[in-house]
Amino acid sequence: MKRTPIIALDFPSPDEALGFLDRMPSGLWVKVGMELYLQNGPGIVGKLKDRGHDVFLDLKLHDIPNTVGRAMEGLARVGADLVNVHAAGGSDMMRRALDGLEAGTPPGQKRPELIAVTQLTSTGEEQMNREQGIPGILMDSVVRYARLADEAGLDGVVCSVLEASAIRDACGEEFLKVTPGIRLADDDTHDQKRVATPADAARAGSTHIVVGRAITRAADPAAAYETVKRQWEES
Numbered sequence: 001m002k003r004t005p006i007i008a009l010d011f012p013s014p015d016e017a018l019g020f021l022d023r024m025p026s027g028l029w030v031k032v033g034m035e036l037y038l039q040n041g042p043g044i045v046g047k048l049k050d051r052g053h054d055v056f057l058d059l060k061l062h063d064i065p066n067t068v069g070r071a072m073e074g075l076a077r078v079g080a081d082l083v084n085v086h087a088a089g090g091s092d093m094m095r096r097a098l099d100g101l102e103a104g105t106p107p108g109q110k111r112p113e114l115i116a117v118t119q120l121t122s123t124g125e126e127q128m129n130r131e132q133g134i135p136g137i138l139m140d141s142v143v144r145y146a147r148l149a150d151e152a153g154l155d156g157v158v159c160s161v162l163e164a165s166a167i168r169d170a171c172g173e174e175f176l177k178v179t180p181g182i183r184l185a186d187d188d189t190h191d192q193k194r195v196a197t198p199a200d201a202a203r204a205g206s207t208h209i210v211v212g213r214a215i216t217r218a219a220d221p222a223a224a225y226e227t228v229k230r231q232w233e234e235s
């Protein structure tokens with residue numbers, strides 16, 4: 001996969017998402033999440049692919065293995081390059097997700113890569129202890145989920161930059177470490193708890209960074225994208 005930032009297209013409609021992209025460079029990595037997909041359906045993925053973008057379809061599936069497996073079989077035909085589940089759904093669910101993707105990928109096409117969300121970047125340690133009832137440090141929970149995803153045969157995980165190098169040690173260089181929670185120095189962190197800059201991400205061994213509001217809500221999104229990309233590529 002290309003080493004370029006993945007822009008989170010968190011917009012309510014295809015018109016807004018495509019209008020935003022009209023003002024950006026071509027051939028990007030973009031992410032379609034719940035906001036855009038659930039209100040507008042799968043058509044947006046084909047439109048983005050037709051424009052030459054790589055697409056991460058971020059629906060974070062988390063249900064019983066049979067349901068997730070069958071949903072993934074359908075999603076394999078939507079045409080995304082990368083899709084995800086929640087690791088908390090368990091190793092059986094992750095294996096069924098992978099089987100579903102393999103079964104649903106049309107002949108001659110490449111299976112979408114599959115990654116698992118470990119602990120959301122909006123989750124802090126105290127919250128994990130208190131609300132999820134998981135004792136100990138957040139790093140241990142993230143690495144544990146990463147190992148589980150690796151053993152289930154997944155291509156990688158979503159984690160924060162803060163855990164990327166520990167996951168590289170546990171699961172290897174090739175295992176994808178897709179890291180959201182990216183902010184430029186002095187940016188508002190909004191609802192994110194585990195944040196880092198693109199330069200931090202490059203040094204920590206992230207294989208991909210996901211960037212939303214730091215670009216989409218910037219006064220000059222194209223300039224913000226170039227700044228993020230430069231930091232990410234040069235560090």
Ligand SMILES: O=C(O)c1cc(=O)[nH]c(=O)n1[C@@H]1O[C@H](COP(=O)(O)O)[C@@H](O)[C@H]1O
Nearest residue numbers: 008033058120121158180181210211212213
């Ligand atoms: O799976 C994701 O993409 C994801 C996982 C996670 O742990 N944290 C996280 O922020 N994301 C997504 O990454 C994007 C981050 O957006 P910003 O905080 O605006 O950069 C959003 O679209 C989130 O849905």
